[in-house]
Amino acid sequence: AQTVTQSQPEMSVQEAETVTLSCTYDTSESDYYLFWYKQPPSRQMILVIRQEAYKQQNATENRFSVNFQKAAKSFSLKISDSQLGDAAMYFCAYITSYDKVIFGPGTSLSVIP
Amino acid sequence: ETGVTQSPTHLIKTRGQQVTLRCSSQSGHNTVSWYQQALGQGPQFIFQYYREEENGRGNFPPRFSGLQFPNYSSELNVNALELDDSALYLCASSLTGAYVTQYFGPGTRLTVL
Numbered sequence: 001a002q003t004v005t006q007s008q009p010e011m012s013v014q015e016a017e018t019v020t021l022s023c024t025y026d027t028s029e030s031d032y033y034l035f036w037y038k039q040p041p042s043r044q045m046i047l048v049i050r051q052e053a054y055k056q057q058n059a060t061e062n063r064f065s066v067n068f069q070k071a072a073k074s075f076s077l078k079i080s081d082s083q084l085g086d087a088a089m090y091f092c093a094y095i096t097s098y099d100k101v102i103f104g105p106g107t108s109l110s111v112i113p
Numbered sequence: 114e115t116g117v118t119q120s121p122t123h124l125i126k127t128r129g130q131q132v133t134l135r136c137s138s139q140s141g142h143n144t145v146s147w148y149q150q151a152l153g154q155g156p157q158f159i160f161q162y163y164r165e166e167e168n169g170r171g172n173f174p175p176r177f178s179g180l181q182f183p184n185y186s187s188e189l190n191v192n193a194l195e196l197d198d199s200a201l202y203l204c205a206s207s208l209t210g211a212y213v214t215q216y217f218g219p220g221t222r223l224t225v226l
Contacts, residue, residue: 033212042219095215100146101205102158103148103155104155
């Protein structure tokens, strides 16, 4: 079965600090892409960062970076210098070759001023 | 460049009724995917449309159906509504191809009473 697990239902971080959100996944495919999406209260699902499974180098987008461990099927998101606007639900997901995105259950991130 | 739009924003229906949700894809995108997001959960794939034909389906009954039009916009139809159909329905557009990034609309919140 293709699944995504996010073991932290809720996380909190002090403003300007760093937080890491965990994600593990299970797929039998060798080629796939991984994503982190952010969903603020406005409900709009926003792409945060994308990682190609065949690339060993971890993706980085400004304050957001990932730690991709393909053998362990682990894909964590690190947010540096956390800002109030980072507060949201964060979903880990991957896309199969059939273009179906498999989402995890989400982690609710709170940012404390 | 216009993003993905969905209408209506909110909808209230009673059990047994039928509903139609609409989605306009992002400019240049020819593939539309629909997802159901129950409260507190990650989105679940319903189906995808490409070239006006269904191109993959998740574990949803036939009373969930869709259409895609020549301008790539799409409709999601749900017949014989059940209480468990209450959810946020997300539309995502993309270019066709393997492992492409999907861009999401703001969703339609459906409440079934």
